[in-house]
Amino acid sequence: MTEILKIEHLKKYFTKKRIFSSAGSSVKAVDDVSFSIKKGEVFVLAGESGSGKSTIAKLILKSIQADSGKIIFENQEIDNENINIKKIRMNCQMIHQDPYDSINPRMKIEDIVLEPLEIHNIGNKKERNRRMIEVLQEVKLEPAKEISKKYPHMLSGGQRQRVVLARALALKPKIILADEPVSMLDVSIRAEMLELMKELQKKYNISFIYITHDLATAKYFGQRIGILYLGKIVETGPIEEVLENPRHPYTQALIDAISEPNPNNLNIKKEIRIKDPPDADEFEGCRFKPRCTYAIEKCCKEPDLEKVEGDHYSACHIKLEQSE
Numbered sequence: 001m002t003e004i005l006k007i008e009h010l011k012k013y014f015t016k017k018r019i020f021s022s023a024g025s026s027v028k029a030v031d032d033v034s035f036s037i038k039k040g041e042v043f044v045l046a047g048e049s050g051s052g053k054s055t056i057a058k059l060i061l062k063s064i065q066a067d068s069g070k071i072i073f074e075n076q077e078i079d080n081e082n083i084n085i086k087k088i089r090m091n092c093q094m095i096h097q098d099p100y101d102s103i104n105p106r107m108k109i110e111d112i113v114l115e116p117l118e119i120h121n122i123g124n125k126k127e128r129n130r131r132m133i134e135v136l137q138e139v140k141l142e143p144a145k146e147i148s149k150k151y152p153h154m155l156s157g158g159q160r161q162r163v164v165l166a167r168a169l170a171l172k173p174k175i176i177l178a179d180e181p182v183s184m185l186d187v188s189i190r191a192e193m194l195e196l197m198k199e200l201q202k203k204y205n206i207s208f209i210y211i212t213h214d215l216a217t218a219k220y221f222g223q224r225i226g227i228l229y230l231g232k233i234v235e236t237g238p239i240e241e242v243l244e245n246p247r248h249p250y251t252q253a254l255i256d257a258i259s260e261p262n263p264n265n266l267n268i269k270k271e272i273r274i275k276d277p278p279d280a281d282e283f284e285g286c287r288f289k290p291r292c293t294y295a296i297e298k299c300c301k302e303p304d305l306e307k308v309e310g311d312h313y314s315a316c317h318i319k320l321e322q323s324e
């Protein structure tokens with residue numbers, strides 16, 4: 001598989017204002033993040049809220065500008081030239097978390113799906129209408145002609161998220177950035193939506209960046225994963241390998257959090273408690289140190305991502321045991 005997208009040393013810091021003070025502190029939302037995605041691959045970006053997942057998506061789509069780093073699409077760096085931005089926005093589509101918020105309630109379904117085709121001036125009116133119906137059928141919104149005349153409030157949450165998927169597919173994108181696309185859906189509908197995305201991803205060999213805090217859906221949908229913590233990838237590799245043999249204490253804590261159904265007992269097994277993340281300017285050395293029960297003196301120095309084995313990398317000074 002050839003690489004379709006490469007992210008190199010991406011950085012985005014925000015200034016957080018303090019109450020009663022004119023001075024602000026720097027929040028490292030994305031801090032030297034690098035990864036690549038192959039054609040037709042699903043790469044998962046996983047972590048808690050505030051880890052920088054959604055900021056990375058915005059940086060890729062150029063809806064916000066990076067402080068530094070490179071975004072390379074099909075071997076061409078996407079700089080701030082209009083032509084490059086247009087190229088990435090045509091080939092890279094976004095699915096947002098909230099199907100109620102991400103589509104205009106005053107527009108009919110047909111206009112919502114036609115909008116990207118019109119913005120990018122694809123085909124004539126007849127061709128655009130044909131594509132609109134075709135793509136509604138692809139996401140199993142049937143009868144497509146009837147659905148296309150409806151307004152979003154006339155559809156269920158699951159159907160609305162299918163409209164969002166149809167709009168993302170309309171331009172035949174090479175990459176889809178899916179930001180928690182099923183987290184607001186009922187559990188029963190969630191499985192159907194994931195199955196549909198997987199089917200279409202395979203059929204059209206679309207690359208996905210699947211952004212989530214939910215490791216169960218990540219494992220179902222993804223092939224490789226990057227675990228983000230406070231703006232940095234702390235562990236990455238093939239998804240089964242990382243989730244079955246996590247080598248970073250934070251990945252282990254995330255996995256423990258989903259393995260224990262009682263929220264009062266989260267993480268007792270490995271004695272790692274998930275507290276609220278500290279402010280970015282509060283840590284020195286390893287950013288997980290304030291929450292890590294394995295911390296040693298050496299952790300005052302920030303660890304680099306180092307090979308565990310094969311394509312599996314972890315940024316931790318200690319070598320955690322492989323799980324049984």
Ligand code: SF4
Nearest residue numbers: 286289292299316317
């Ligand atoms: Fe914990 Fe140290 Fe590893 Fe950071 S480097 S995760 S503080 S053991």
